[in-house]
Amino acid sequence: MGEKEMQDMFEWAGLTDVYEQHGYKMWLSGLEDSIDVELLDHFSDAYSFESAESMFYDEFLFHLRVFKSITKNNELPHRYW
Template sequence: MGEKDIQDMFEWAGLSTIYDQHGYKMWLSGLEDSIDAELLDHFADAYSFENAETMFYDEFLFHLRIFKNISNNNELPPRYW
């Protein structure tokens, strides 16, 4: 996945302001290897980024990693009940 794919994914999720501010850092850190469009879309729905202009990249990455772990570990197997 290239830089343009990441940009498109963030624009599709409605997080283009965050990508504009931190896109280069995302590309350097290899963020595209650990997320997909569906995860990013759910993340954008769950979090409110009212302070996106003042948010540090580390803070954004922290919230994204927590959300990814919660969504991965919060799924029950079929017929759990």
């Protein structure tokens, strides 16, 4: 995924301010390989980034990784009951 596709993905999820602040770091770290549009959409619903200008990239990445882990590991297998 290129930089433009990643920017579009963040804009669609409503995280334009976060991408404008940290987009270059995201692209350099290869973040696009581990996230998708659906994850970002749910992430933007769960978290509020009103102070994106003062947030560090490491802080954003920490919250995203925790959210991804919770959503991945919180699902029960089919026919669990």
